[in-house]
Amino acid sequence: MKMDNSPARGTRDLLPATVAVRDHVLATITEVYHRFGYQRIETPALEGIERLSGGQGGENEKLIYRVLRRGLDETVAAGTEVKDLVDLGLRYDLTVPLTRFYGNNHAALPTPFRSFQFGPVWRAERPQKGRYRQFNQCDIDMIGEESVLAEVELIEATTEALAAAGLGGTTVRVSDRRFLSALARAADLPEEAWTGLFITLDKLDKIGWDGVRAELPERGLDTARIDRLQETIVGLRGVDPAKLGDTLADTVPGLPDEVVADLAQTADALAALAGTRPVSWEFDPTLVRGMGYYTGQIFEITHPASSGSVAGGGRYDRLVGRSLGKDVPACGFSIGFERIVDLIDAGPRTAAVAVLYEADVPLTRVTSLARQLRAEGTAVSPVRRRGKFGAQLGRLQEWGFTSFAHLRADTGDTPELRALGDG
Template sequence: MNPPRGMRDFLPADKARRERVLAIIRERYRAHGFDEIETPVMEDYDRLHAGIGGDNEKLSFSILKRGMDAESIRAAADNPAALADLGLRYDLTVPLARFYATHRASLPTVFRSIQIAPVWRAERPQKGRYRQFVQCDIDVIGDASANAEAELMVASLDVLDALGLEGGTIRVNDRRALDAMLDVFGFAPDERPGVLITIDKLDKVGPSGVVAELRDRGVTARAVDAFAEYLARPASQRSFDEVGIRAALPAGIPAEVVAHLVDLGDTVAAARGGAVPLVFDPFLVRGMGYYTGTIFELAHPSVDYSLGGGGRYDGMIGRFLGQQVPAVGFSIGFERIVDLLPDTAADGERSIVLVHDRDVSTAQLLSLKTALIAGGARVRVERRAKNMKALLERSAADGYASFATVNVESTPETLEIKPLA
């Protein structure tokens, strides 16, 4: 009796742990001036497949139209759009764009949103990859400056600090720099989507593997030669300033792109007390097709994978409004982060299990329980068992930190509360 593949049940202790982490994320994001919204789990099929969701559109769960009989289903079998009119959201960015287009008149000029909710993708289930998972997104809509990206980065680094994961850094690039770089090397416009897919594998297959795959793709040979020469250059300075950024890029990158990145670094450094927890990575790609400018990924030294990411998507909301609206977002990888954190079951919470004898009345138990709750405790009542060790171990596994035995003479003042651990 398992849940559907790629989806999970959560026992009480797991659920409580997840909620504690979510509470910290919410609290820190709200402290930075972001406001939480909620959108439906479903959106129109056409909106989810409008060409703005990248490869995730292929992973969308569609919902069969109501009232279709067998004959109409067979007739539409080769046309998914004729079979479905709704779908489960595969991310929170497309719903946010639709939300903003719907409610723009009621929102501030610069809107800072929080969305924390489950999304669904028809992934092939494997370790760390699920078909239902929680996303924690913050977005800034209406600000085209580097200040918007800086706000997202500072708030997200603050979340890591609050969760006890200090030392996080953010890898940064710009899709405009990537496009200019491919232009400098000489890749044709129609070759670039495939070239970016290959470049995105640099961490996995290394420079020689990337160059070999580009040659196998049959793209412009002179461009591959120029790119190979660029990869073979001596390691450049890694500082996140104009010197470091220009040293990491070939000549010919637009000055306004470099200036935007430098401004971003200066702003984050000021907010973080002078340190710049940013790393410029000219090969960071991120696969979402709607990114138009700065892109970034959250890293932590304890793991070799990202803990979140995002970027600027200035063109998406314009699809719904008919006019350009600047927007940038950051998504924390909640499922990855919650697995990294130690199991701090009690988290400072006063939680007590009252283990009572058979002859203790319900009235006395509820009176004791009510008094402890009024004092700020979380209380569970359990009848004394023959195997007390098993009872106490289960209580500890459920997140309780202490216990007290109750007899007919017990009062709130005489209870002897002992730690479970």
């Protein structure tokens, strides 16, 4: 029987030209994050299943790839529960592993600690365009900073990184979990019903107000309270950023002064940033974010060509405490690396030279020319001449080469480099 050599469903093989683009994007983002002082760390792909399924990952906890314990027999007793067979899982994001990392290593880390991570995560998604079962995330986090300096810097660094990588036309959407809680409280909903309300509000962009209003009675709201909620949210959409704090204080009963002050500071800082380079942002009263661990400001970056956000994050002041035994202020921003790469043009490629040599050229001459070009800092690969010349040049270009030198035995001169596409 012929073996199926296709990759697992929801995963991909990546060809060299594709990887070259991804490497370029990652190098650009990395350079920006390093300038902001974020230090690269690495965490294992496997985490304890209790940590991964601790109730903080929202819907993602339903998508965990679980790993069977070592040493199990080939068969197990009927009625054995899955939880008795599993002790590890593949990480579904980089934030949960980061909090364990910080809990174990905080004594050796600066305060605040600026963390940068890049690596694969796994979710048992239904595969579709832009959603994969294995994909890379690119995260920065600041742990130990209680002020909105963390939120403002994360947004500034990430918008600068995306712009440097070639993704323009983005919009930053900002909200606050504490604001959402105040909305729910003002609607006289019991706290156990808040999550359901937030889930419905998060669908507004997809199902519109008619769809949201149809769901809200199931969340415990009557028509009068739905009307008030809709009026409040509609009134806050498009609010002047310079008046955000005052507008929130006047519009949302019971919203703590601390929340108003924090959002006003963020608005002022983003307005100042927009005076130095293009930054588009707005307060979005229906932004929720799916993770259960957020405790304060939350944010997303959207792009017109993407159906979902291309980056997102927020403050999670109580998540680190699960590892450390005491709460530590923390805030993070995650780039959806796969979506970013799909949206960015290939752009400039790293110079790569093919030393195209005829069969009768001495090997020492081939390697000598390649060595000379490499000494100039160029990536060089000797490639033997085969077939039709024009067709081979086309293949070289497809493979990612940017120029070539044609080495022939009938001339002792060093051949000039010619850009691919020039014939």
